[in-house]
Amino acid sequence: xxxxxxxxxxxxxxxxxxxxxxxxxxxxxxxxxxxxxxxxxxxxxxxxxxxxxxxxxxxxxxxxxxxxxxxxxxxxxxxxxxxxxxxxxxxxxxxxxxxxxxxxxxxxxxxxxxxxxxxxxxxxxxxxxxxxxxxxxxxx
Amino acid sequence: xxxxxxxxxxxxxxxxxxxxxxxxxxxxxxxxxxxxxxxxxxxxxxxxxxxxxxxxxxxxxxxxxxxxxxxxxxxxxxxxxxxxxxxxxxxxxxxxxxxxxxxxxxxxxxxxxxxxxxxxxxxxxxxxxxxxxxxxxxxxxxxxxxxxxxxxxxxxxxxxxxxxxxxxxxxxxxxxxxxxxxxxxxxxxxxxxxxxxxxxxxxxxx
Numbered sequence: 478x479x480x481x482x483x484x485x486x487x488x489x490x491x492x493x494x495x496x497x498x499x500x501x502x503x504x505x506x507x508x509x510x511x512x513x514x515x516x517x518x519x520x521x522x523x524x525x526x527x528x529x530x531x532x533x534x535x536x537x538x539x540x541x542x543x544x545x546x547x548x549x550x551x552x553x554x555x556x557x558x559x560x561x562x563x564x565x566x567x568x569x570x571x572x573x574x575x576x577x578x579x580x581x582x583x584x585x586x587x588x589x590x591x592x593x594x595x596x597x598x599x600x601x602x603x604x605x606x607x608x609x610x611x612x613x614x615x616x617x
Numbered sequence: 618x619x620x621x622x623x624x625x626x627x628x629x630x631x632x633x634x635x636x637x638x639x640x641x642x643x644x645x646x647x648x649x650x651x652x653x654x655x656x657x658x659x660x661x662x663x664x665x666x667x668x669x670x671x672x673x674x675x676x677x678x679x680x681x682x683x684x685x686x687x688x689x690x691x692x693x694x695x696x697x698x699x700x701x702x703x704x705x706x707x708x709x710x711x712x713x714x715x716x717x718x719x720x721x722x723x724x725x726x727x728x729x730x731x732x733x734x735x736x737x738x739x740x741x742x743x744x745x746x747x748x749x750x751x752x753x754x755x756x757x758x759x760x761x762x763x764x765x766x767x768x769x770x771x772x773x774x775x776x777x778x779x780x781x782x783x784x785x786x787x788x789x790x791x792x793x794x795x796x797x798x799x800x801x802x803x804x805x806x807x808x809x810x811x812x813x814x815x816x817x818x819x820x821x822x823x
Contacts (some may be wrong), residue, residue: 484785532726600807
C-alpha cells in the first residue's frame, strides 16, 4: 500500500470515560466482553489484545478481517493520515493501538485526538481520509 | 461546583502545577513552547510527515470537576487541565450551546490552543460534552428510535431532532432518513450520552 482513500470514524479509548466503556459501545478501552482488568490492561484490552493507545495521542484501531488497503499493520506500527486533497500535503502519523472486528463500514477507528486533527467529533465520519504506510503518496 | 474566577485560577494552577510534567513529557520547556513536539520528514515541496510524540497538547479530555464564569477544570485518571472559554465560544451538547451550560460531572473532549501556563483555550464548536458512539447491527427502526444489537445487548437509540442519516462511504444523506436503513446491516452512530445510560443519536451511518 502506498496510499488509499477510505472512511474512518473515531472510538473511545482510555482515559476516556470507560468504566467498561460507557462512552462508546463497543469501544477500544478494553475487550468488549472482558473488562475485568480495567481499561489499561494489555492482556484483556481490545480485539487484538494490543490496547496501547491513549485518547490524547494519535493512533488508530485497524479493522481485523480484510486488511483494508491491502495492508495489515501490526500493533505499534505507524500509518500516515491526511485529508489534504490530491496534493497529499502533510501526513500525521498515528500508531496502531488495537483491532476492531467489524466487517463493514469505516476501515479504522481513530483516537479522538487524531480524528480532531481533521474534523470535529460530532461529524462522526471522515469519508475522504487518505492512509499511507509511507510518505510517497501518489495516485490517491 | 461553581467557583469564583480567583478560585478557578487557583485550582487550575494547582492542577497544572501537579500534572504539567505528565501532560507534556514530549515538550521541552512548556513555558517556552505551546506547540506539539513533532518529528518531520520530507524536504522541499514533497509531502511531510508529522508524528506527535507524547500527548497532544492541543487536545484534552476529562470530567468537569470545577467551573467558573470563563472556564472549567477537567480531570481524568491521568491528569487535570484548565479549559478556558473566550467570549462567543460555543460548545456541542447535541446542539451548540453556551459553555455556561456545562455542568460539573459532564465529560468533555476539547480541541484548542495550549497556553504557556498549561491551560487550553477552547476552539469554538470543537468542544464536545458527553458525546458518545454506538456501533451495532440494526434490528429495527421506528419514529421513536433505532434499535441496534451490540455486545452489550439490544438498545434503542433516541433520535435527535437534527438527526442526519448518511452513507458510510460517501457521507451523503440517505433518502428517507432512518427508513432507508436496512435491518441486519451494521450501523454506526454518534450522539449525546444521556442519564441512565440512554443515548440520543445526532448522526447515523450505514
